[in-house]
Amino acid sequence: MNLGPSESFSIPVPLSDRLSLELGEPDSTLRATTVRSGSAVVIRAGGEVDAANEHTWRGLLREASAVAVRPGPLIVDVTGLDFMGACAFAVLADEAERSRRRGVTLRLVSSNPGVARIVEACAFGHVLPVHPTTESALAAA
Secondary structure (H helix, E strand, O other), rough: OHHHHOOOOOOOOOHHHHHHHHHOOOOEEEEEEEEOOOEEEEEEEEEEEEOOOOHHOOOOOOHHHHHOOOOOOOOEEEEEEEEHHHHHHHHHHHHHHHHHHHOOOOOEEEEHHHHEEEEEEHOOOOOOEEEEHHHHHHHHO
């Protein structure tokens, strides 16, 4: 997954052995890279998130969130996802609340307008701000 203009995010975030194995399984439908720079952490996800891998998605968000420190943010770029089940949004909202209590803002990145519509329809707009690019998510106040 190309980091594009955010190349300054070059420090990989080590994930637990269990999570690395789950993401690396040949039949895994979820792929992810997680990198950091200072207090910010960026997850770039690809593939699919559904009920079958919800536990892996939750683990990924929790481990990456633990690395992000105040003031953060934790950026979750879902542009590479082909499918996000309702469970994926619920897990994002849960982690956004957990992160907020630690002083870290979770920001969602997607160029797909359908993602923003789902966030609003699920009433998660107050905890899941959606940005079109990683750069705009990083620049948000």
